[in-house]
Amino acid sequence: MPEKLDVLSGSCVQIPCAFDVPQDCSTFNSTVITSGVWIKESPYFGGRLNIVIFNSSKTYNTYQGKITGNMSWKNCTTVFFNVTSSYTNSYFFRIESRPFSATDPEKSVLIVVRDLPLRPMITVSGEMKEERPVSLNCSAAAPCPKHSPKLTWTLTPENQLQENSDQTKSVLSTVTFTASHLHHEKNITCTAVYPVGTSNKTAEHTMTLNVLFSPKNTSASLSPADPVSVGSCVNLTCSSTANPPVTNFTWFQICGGKPTQVASGQTYTINVTVGDGGMYYCEARNDHGIEKSMKVLLAIEVGMVYTNQAMTGEEPEEPAEDQPEEIHYGEIDFSKLQPKETPAVALDREQGQESEYAEVSVTGRGAQEPPVKTTSGSVSVPRDG
Known part of the structure; x- marks a missing residue:
């Protein structure tokens, strides 16, 4: 017995x-x-x-x-x-x-x-992994086989009466589905309904599913996300969902069109230099697989380049506030200039050509123009600079 x-x-x-x-x-x-x-x-x-x-x-x-x-x-x-x-x-x-x-x-x-029935028991056949068929078994005691319980799931079941090792009876219900990471931590309930006289008595068992799956929804983020200046600090963070949790985060920078591993860990901190700008992404890994994030851009601000006084360490001269900058004009008659004879002029003279050449350097405020070669004529240029 x-x-x-x-x-x-x-x-x-x-x-x-x-x-x-x-x-x-x-x-x-x-x-x-x-x-x-x-x-x-x-x-x-x-x-x-x-x-x-x-x-x-x-x-x-x-x-x-x-x-x-x-x-x-x-x-x-x-x-x-x-x-x-x-x-x-x-x-x-x-x-x-x-x-x-x-x-x-x-x-x-x-x-x-x-007075109330014992709750049914839910067991899992094998390990519950994503993209693999999994069977959940619900078993409820049937001490009175002629009035055995009816089992229902939140999913479609298959029911059968079975005999246990001690010769007692129980009703077994099996539901089979393909596991997904979307099933993880979802509740599934098996309910046993026992007919007793003209009424019913019920008991239920709820199980929280534990599905093993590779990293999902992997993403990389920058803080701050706006362009940064050289010497500032930037944190790159990688996030991902996985079961079991991610065991390894790896960071890559795109250099010359190819990814180069630069760090490991969920957070990567950079003290920004000129060479740190560019695209980055992370990889998340656990025992069941690996997933890459989308690329994020680390942008570095381009500083202003000053010439003339700024390059010599002097403050550039600013015009007086609310005062228009004065520009003076003069006139040059190139026909009266006696330029130094250049090799090109000498060659033309020997060949009997009648051409006149002159070199004039024109410099504006804050910028330098290249030398200009021109024929005889006149031109107006600023007197100042």
């Missing part, structure tokens, strides 16, 4: 039972009608006939029941009907087959009657 049975009040209970008789008990004859007797609380009933609650040879018994097993085949399986809370106790089985009779005092079954 099973050691314990949990029974629902108002329902029935089936007690799986089988016996054997030692070979030296020659008085037992399987061809003779054998009665089965159930004794409550103690195997020794002596003068306490009130603890004998069922005898298959009698028409009236304290407990309404029936031996459904074939005693000639040593099967003593018994069903008790209309179980009440007073049935909670230990029970022993006795065989009576004239002239043989015996009770095993070391073997009993404990019946526990409950």
Whole structure:
């Protein structure tokens, strides 16, 4: 017999039972009608006939029941009907087959009657990994097989009645689906509905799914995100969702069109130099895979380049506030200039060509123009500079 049975009040209970008789008990004859007797609380009933609650040879018994097993085949399986809370106790089985009779005092079954059913049990077949089929099994005790519970899921199930190792019955429901990271930490519930008389009693079990998956939603971010100046500090942060959590973050910089590993760790801090500008991305890795983030741009501000006084360390001369800058004009007659003879002029003179050349350097405020070669004529330029 099973050691314990949990029974629902108002329902029935089936007690799986089988016996054997030692070979030296020659008085037992399987061809003779054998009665089965159930004794409550103690195997020794002596003068306490009130603890004998069922005898298959009698028409009236304290407990309404029936031996459904074939005693000639040593099967003593018994069903008790209309179980009440007073049935909670230990029970022993006795065989009576004239002239043989015996009770095993070391073997009993404990019946526990409950007003509410025990919650069903959910188990997982194998490891739950993304993109792999996974089966969840829901099992609920069926102490009264004729009124076994109906199991329902939040997903579509498959139900079947099964026999346990101790010969008790249970209803097994299986739901199969392909695991995804979207299922992770979602709740799934199995509900057992027991018919009891004209009403139902329910129990349920909720499980939080634990799906193993590679890094997802990996992203890289900069702080500050705006262009920065040389010498400032920038933090690059990599974020990702994974189960188990990410074990390794790696940072890469795009150099010459190719990625170069520059750091590891979820956060990468840079004291900015001119060569640090450019594109960066991170990789997140765990035991189930790897994922790259999108690229982010580290932009460096371009400083102003000053010439003339600024290059010599002097402050550039600023015009007076609200005063327009004066510009003076002059006139040059290139026909009266006597420039220094250049090799080109000498060559033209030898060849008899009549061309005149002059070199004039024109410089504006804050900028320098290249020398200009021109023919005779006149031009107006600023007197100042």
